[in-house]
Amino acid sequence: MIRVEDLEVTFGAGRDAVRAVRGVSFAVAPGESFGLVGESGSGKSTVLRVLAGLNTRYRGVAEIGGIAAGRGDRRLPRLVQMVFQDPYGSLHPRHTVDRALSEPLEIHGIGDANARVARALEEVGLGPAFRFRYPNQLSGGQRQRVAIARALMLEPKVLLLDEPTSALDVSVQAEILNLLKRLRASHRLTILLVSHNLAVIAHMCDRLAVMNRGAIVEEMDSEALRRAAPREPYTRQLLLASRGYDRAVAAGLVTYD
Amino acid sequence: MRGWRARLLSDTPASRRDAALGRLYRGWLAFRQNRLALLGLAIVLLLVAVAAFAPWIATHDPYEQNLPQRLLPPGSAGHWLGTDEFGRDIFSRIVYGARITLLIVVLVAAIAAPIGLVVGTAAGYLGGWVDSALMRITDVFLAFPSLILALAFVAALGPGIENAIIAIALTSWPPYARLARAETLTIRGSDYIAAARMQGAGTLRILLRHVMPLCVASVIVRVTLDMAGIILTAAGLGFLGLGAQPPAAEWGAMISAGRRYVLDQWWVATFPGIAIILVSLAFNLLGDGVRDVMDPRKR
Incomplete structure (x- = not known):
């Protein structure tokens, strides 16, 4: 349903150019729920905006239902819609x-x-x-x-979710997530969810990809995430960090490039 | 009485119209708190009433000359505010002058504000070369003081009230374009515009239904505040003989005519001047009040 291949997005030009997304590839099957997780600036929201057609300056493949995103195809609005982070x-x-x-x-x-x-x-x-x-x-x-x-x-058949709960009260977050889960089942939606919150992703998604610095570090299913069995050291670190602040963990944080 | 108030202030309006009316009513409640703005509104409404009912309010024909009774002081022989150099009743002329003043203000606002709004939102939303082209044109207009530019236009078009209105309108739209463009730039990147684009809304629909309604508020505020300036510019053109032509009862032209007698017959120039000051002040107070209610930055 969603196909992204060698996606490249660069902001700015010349010496100030920032490669926000570097060669990202993944695919989401119809009816599947896929999560993109990563810290701020990892490029996950940029990938979503490309698929939403809101960022048209990309290289590589970004397709929804076989239609290239951001190229002005009139069929896309009825195929893909998005829920934004800030309801305000x-x-x-x-x-x-x-x-x-x-x-x-x-x-x-x-x-x-x-x-x-x-x-x-x-x-x-x-x-x-x-x-x-x-x-x-x-x-x-x-x-x-x-x-x-x-x-x-x-x-629409595809729903893009950009941190749909991170601007909300904790008490409301669960309600919204459950609502989305219910709607996903009743509308048979394909969902692409972007979040920095591993718990949200584990709750909502079948499969997920971890992004760091514009590239996908690791793809796994939620089962592996719940067992806390990631292969990559970056993912392990993200998992530790997501459990709340811990002095020992914070001291041991490493920058992966 | 309580029924419609409750309906307007209800948190659960029953239709789109109720929701819009409720919003207006809340604005009015906020506006009512401002005493000076209410005073301004009262004077403006008075101006409108005077203009509408001029034939019934005026005590004399404003154009009827009566040379034996020229330059009578205020209060004499039924002429409350005296007579001018042709023996015409000044009070009646000021009453009829309200029509011309109101005509100028309304027409200038009706021409200049939409032009500014369209140019500004289009430039801000479309960006790129459209933005550059439109804004450079705006800069050209802004480069001249508006009275000077209006003078040049009137000189080219020929004196007269219609040409004065066109000239003032042509010189007063650039600030609205600037304002609307600045506002549009902050709106353009917002999520609700992105959502509208994702739903397949075309550029025209986004401009007309999403961007403009948000820019209108600040443009209305600015127009109301500018009305005093419009009245003064019109009076200035009239004073210089480029606006309304004799014998039309225009306040600026009346001051100009009374100038020759200002030392001995002060009332000829003074009363139209007071009318101009009063109405300009009223529009300013009104604009202040409207800004407090409508300015999006104050919400």
Whole structure:
């Protein structure tokens, strides 16, 4: 469903050029849930933005359902949608929930908007009372539910998730993750999830890839992650670091290049 | 009474219209806190009322000359504010002048603000050579003081109230373009624009429905604050004989005519001047209040 091969993304030019993504390759099968994990600046979000079509300056292959991303193909909006990290920045401040959800239907000339919007709100656990609110009348978790509903309005087959819970309260994070899990099953979604949180990835994904400095260090399945049996030293270090701050671990951290 | 208030302030509006109205009502409640802005609004509304009902408010025909009664002081023979050098009633002329002032302000705002908004958002959103081209044109207009540029336009187009309006509009859009462009640059990279693009929204739809609604607020604020300047520029053109032509009752032209008598018959120039100051001040106060309510940076 998703195919990425020798993906290269460079920001800037000349001496200031930064190779954000260096030769990344992976594939995600239909219905699979794949995680990209890594620390800040590892290039995981850049890979996601390439697939979302928001970064068109890449080299290599980035395909969804056999269609190259970021090349203006009109079929892509109904095939792939994305949920952004910050629910405070991903909803238009002057659009009501109703308008945010009906706009994609309007763009693609899909009728029956009224019923579809009501159903979508129902599906993400927001009642009809929320329908005509503005984003500033919603909490962070409610906003993220609206953003998820919006991403599903066009009934895409692939959902890209960019740290969908990291901007939320811990108490809300689990709700959103469970909602995503449920929707994945009911919509038979293929999911690509980017996160720095190994627990989130282990909870959500079948398979994952660990990224460091723009390259994939290791690919494994979640079972291996849960058994804490990674092969690569970088992954082992990431796993240790994710268990919370520990003076001994912090002192032993190494930079892998 | 309580019914519609509760409906407007409800956290669960029942339709898009209710949601929009509720938003407006909350804005009005915030605006109401500002006493000076309310005063400004009252004066502006008074100006509108005076302009609309001028024939009923004026005590005399503003164009009727009565040479035996020329230059009468205020309060004499039914002329509250006196008469000018042709014996015309100054009060009636100021009342009719409100029409011209309002016409100028409304038309200039209606021409300049949309031009600025379109140029600015297009430049900011599209970037690249479109941005460079549009902004260089804007710079050319900004390089001249607006009154001087308006003078040049009027000199080229010929004097008259319509040409004055066109000239003022042509010189006042660049600041709005600048403002809208700056705002657009901060909006362009936001996630909700990225989301709209992913949904397949075209450039035109994004500009009209996503970017412009967010820029409108600051442009409206700026326009309201600029209205005083527009009135002064119009009065300045009238004063120089390039705006409204005699015998039209335009406040700037009235001051210009009264200038010759300012030492002996002070009222001829003073009352139109007071009208200009009052209305300019009112628009400024109103603009201040509107900014407090609408400026996105203050939210």
